[in-house]
Amino acid sequence: MSRKGNCWDNAPTESFFNSLKINSLKNERVHATRYRTRQEAMADLFEYLEVFYNRSRRHSSLGFVSPVQFLQNWIKAQSTKDAAA
Numbered sequence: 001m002s003r004k005g006n007c008w009d010n011a012p013t014e015s016f017f018n019s020l021k022i023n024s025l026k027n028e029r030v031h032a033t034r035y036r037t038r039q040e041a042m043a044d045l046f047e048y049l050e051v052f053y054n055r056s057r058r059h060s061s062l063g064f065v066s067p068v069q070f071l072q073n074w075i076k077a078q079s080t081k082d083a084a085a
Helices: 011-017 020-030 038-056 067-084
Strands: none
Touching (some): 038 067
């Protein structure tokens, strides 16, 4: 944990929960959904967060491309740079 006055440790979490993203999670995934078990709910939320939100959703910090596309672009740029050298 950070010292008093350093807010970097929980900034991503606060950003997630204080933005429309959590509303997106509620509206797109769990609204009017009845899970039979807690495990089913956890599996569904994990799939949403890890597969859609973290991998395929466009992120503003990455120039509005998905992390997968960003990585592919970076690898392509690196191989082009290496080929030129």
